[in-house]
Amino acid sequence: MNRSGLHACLRWIAMACLGLVLLNTAGCATSESNRLDALTTPEPDALRVRAMRRLSLATAYFEQGQNDVAQQEVRAALQIDPQFAEAYSLLGLIHQRDNAPELAQQSFAQALRLASAASRPAELAAVQHNQAWFLCQQNRLDEAQALFAQALAQPMYRQQAKTWMAQGLCQQRAGRLSEARNSLHTALTLEPNHPIARYQLAVLDWQVSHPSEAQATLAPLNNSAQASAASLWLGVRLARALAQPQDQQRLSAQLLQRFPHSAEAQALAQQKFEVQ
Template structure:
């Protein structure tokens, strides 16, 4: 849920304004925007882009855990463009986080209805992705899988790697581990730099007693700035299982330096492997 763009006025409109303003210093510049809105019909694309700016703010607040402010920004986006399906989709996630399940369901139903008639397949896929995750959190796994499948089938959808990744998380939650592995492998092929997918696949191999494969998958993540305390701790355990003392020491030093106050660093200090 997703990256602000502004839009400059049409060139023709600019020239018309300049022509009308000749001889009148800043006359047009002081015109009331609300009067212009009352006398003309804003372009649909301009409305959508204004709404997208507010939705981008809403998404940022949502990611920071500020649900109330995020909901206010979603409301502002929908006041600009009441047909904005992705705004209703984010509203569904906000209600879901607030444990307001009926409101979340209503928001997603409205989002799906609007996205289905909007002629924007990528937007529809994004809504279906979010709805699938909502259904998964409700343990409605078959319904969630159907929504994931619909999202992945939409043309021009460029977030397939993310959907494959989240689908894998849902399949793991449902106990469908073999399916989760396929989803994460597909996600990693589409987006090799995805740290969540790489970590989850490595963890799955580690849990299945395949430390060598797990290490091969995890090493590029731990060698990158995207390494986390969890990924470094997993790397330490893998090196220990494979009797790689130097690798274990190097990763231990990295964990202590980068994440000294993490639970993983404390576990390392106490040697709780």
């Protein structure tokens, strides 16, 4: 897997986790407020709605790479609602991106404490997922695996495919390739159209010299609008390894047409088929 593909995958995973957290919180607040008259809504709910607005802004800035502004919005959300676990979880991701692991760990620990006390399993699972991914990036792989397992065990957790995928990437990082394949396969079984899980499973099969299996896994992705420069480039190399010149030419044309300025297109132009 090339560096640009890896960075895209890591960024996507972080964004997916954030979307999950905010979606869960918004759903709880909306369903609760719909059951109550606006004039009698308890103050904690009103505070949470205000804090959610600031956290939504923080998430948008974080997605744009504006860490400083994102952190300001997170802290504004926490000034409104100091018990907002999801805000601490995002703060942990911000510190992680800023290469401040001690601050990230503190934020994730606080998020876990608050989410556990709130007795909302789905939100707790999302926080556990985020911290597990942080631990994986710190090479604290056994701790990460334990937290991934806890997240997957939470009742009413609807984003298991993303957690299985992240766990698979972590296992792959640790060299546990058989476990990684099982996790990625489970993610893909739960969510067949998951582009990252499909791509990563194909990468794993390619790395262990199973090009036919990798091609069968990757083909649905490259035949869809979700294809990326990384997935098309892998498809090109697989077709070349399997002596399929027509498929190689077809995928090469797609790569050059859709992603002409990508690192993968440059590698294709330079015929660097062995570059990972």
